Amino acid sequence: MPNHIYIATSLDGFIATTDGGIDWLNDIPNPDGSDYGYTNFMQKMDALVMGRKTFQVVLGFGEWPYDKPVFVLSNSLTSIPDNLKDKVKIVSGDLKSVISDLNKQGYQNLYIDGGKVIQSFLCEDLIDEMTITRIPILLGSGIPLFGELKQRLKFTNKNTQAFGNGLVMSSYVRDRG
Amino acid sequence: MPNHIYIATSLDGFIATTDGGIDWLNDIPNPDGSDYGYTNFMQKMDALVMGRKTFQVVLGFGEWPYDKPVFVLSNSLTSIPDNLKDKVKIVSGDLKSVISDLNKQGYQNLYIDGGKVIQSFLCEDLIDEMTITRIPILLGSGIPLFGELKQRLKFTNKNTQAFGNGLVMSSYVRDRG
Numbered sequence: 001m002p003n004h005i006y007i008a009t010s011l012d013g014f015i016a017t018t019d020g021g022i023d024w025l026n027d028i029p030n031p032d033g034s035d036y037g038y039t040n041f042m043q044k045m046d047a048l049v050m051g052r053k054t055f056q057v058v059l060g061f062g063e064w065p066y067d068k069p070v071f072v073l074s075n076s077l078t079s080i081p082d083n084l085k086d087k088v089k090i091v092s093g094d095l096k097s098v099i100s101d102l103n104k105q106g107y108q109n110l111y112i113d114g115g116k117v118i119q120s121f122l123c124e125d126l127i128d129e130m131t132i133t134r135i136p137i138l139l140g141s142g143i144p145l146f147g148e149l150k151q152r153l154k155f156t157n158k159n160t161q162a163f164g165n166g167l168v169m170s171s172y173v174r175d176r177g
Numbered sequence: 178m179p180n181h182i183y184i185a186t187s188l189d190g191f192i193a194t195t196d197g198g199i200d201w202l203n204d205i206p207n208p209d210g211s212d213y214g215y216t217n218f219m220q221k222m223d224a225l226v227m228g229r230k231t232f233q234v235v236l237g238f239g240e241w242p243y244d245k246p247v248f249v250l251s252n253s254l255t256s257i258p259d260n261l262k263d264k265v266k267i268v269s270g271d272l273k274s275v276i277s278d279l280n281k282q283g284y285q286n287l288y289i290d291g292g293k294v295i296q297s298f299l300c301e302d303l304i305d306e307m308t309i310t311r312i313p314i315l316l317g318s319g320i321p322l323f324g325e326l327k328q329r330l331k332f333t334n335k336n337t338q339a340f341g342n343g344l345v346m347s348s349y350v351r352d353r354g
Contacts (some may be wrong), residue, residue, distance in 0.1 A: 011309070011323070011332065011349070012322075013189065013190045013323070023231050026327065034188055039261075066266075067228065078186035083321035086201065089196075122315065131187065132188070133345070135331055136332040136333060136334050136349055136352075137330065137331050137333065138299065138323060138326060138329065138332070139326070139329055140323075140324075140325050140326030140328070140329065140331040141319035141325055145189075145258035146188070146190070146315060146317075147316050147317075148318055149315060149316070149317030149318075150317075151317070152201065152314055152315065152316055152317065153315040154313065154316075155188065155313040155314065155315070155343070156313060157313050157339060157344070157345060159337035159341055160337065160345050162334060162336075162347070166332070166333055166334035166349075167223075167334070168334060168337050168345070168347050170339070170345050172188070172310070175313075177236075
């Protein structure tokens, strides 16, 4: 199960408002302090693959949040901030080659993140497992998680967990059978 | 909790393919013969409210499937087939007046069905409870369940059930607090 998605969406399938806002995510009370399986998920990952936009959003957080190596898919990005040069690499080219190269370097379990990158991976049927957490809100508009595909993709529901604050997390494995 | 939605969608939020097809729904094995709580849900409903398109799809089934009265929201429909005249009525006007009239006639729990009608009700914040069943497939395109809203709508997750065949059913109650 090499390529993974782990992401939250509104009930109407948006990962952010149209201007990239995620205030509605932080708006959900979390009295139990749950990390919704994030630490456990990240421990299984060997590296992250994200798009330039997501990278720039993460840079805006100030503190770099990842222990694992990050590969930024970009044709336009030319340099990485000095303090991140040992943690972040720029990669480009077609997705299958990028994945193949990373796999050869020993990075098997990849956390694929960012709206456009996720859509590109799904369009090429390159996602093997997705964990989607539904936030109990309808936004009405925003940046959608899913996009157009070349073909229908079937999945198997591996696990579903409903949290007390209304979040519903489901893990799906791609069913290519 | 007067106005209810009870509907299935793909993981990417479509209730039918672009041409209205629902073959992908029937494609899911159902070895337990579960009705996913439909009988129980319908027993609580006093009547159905649907759009003209959905009505015409249901007419195409041949056998009329509903015990409860059906109200078809339409400005263009002028007549109902003779054999359904005691079961189906045409209603029109603004949604709040339509609901108010039905409530006054004793129809309190309304099952709101059909893509456009559901979107119109949500846009006016007139849905109180939704049961959404996620089918483990990505379609890539189709007729979306949700549409644009005038404002964000928060919900509370009342119940979530994962079925052995991968369907995940969640019931949400509108949180106007």
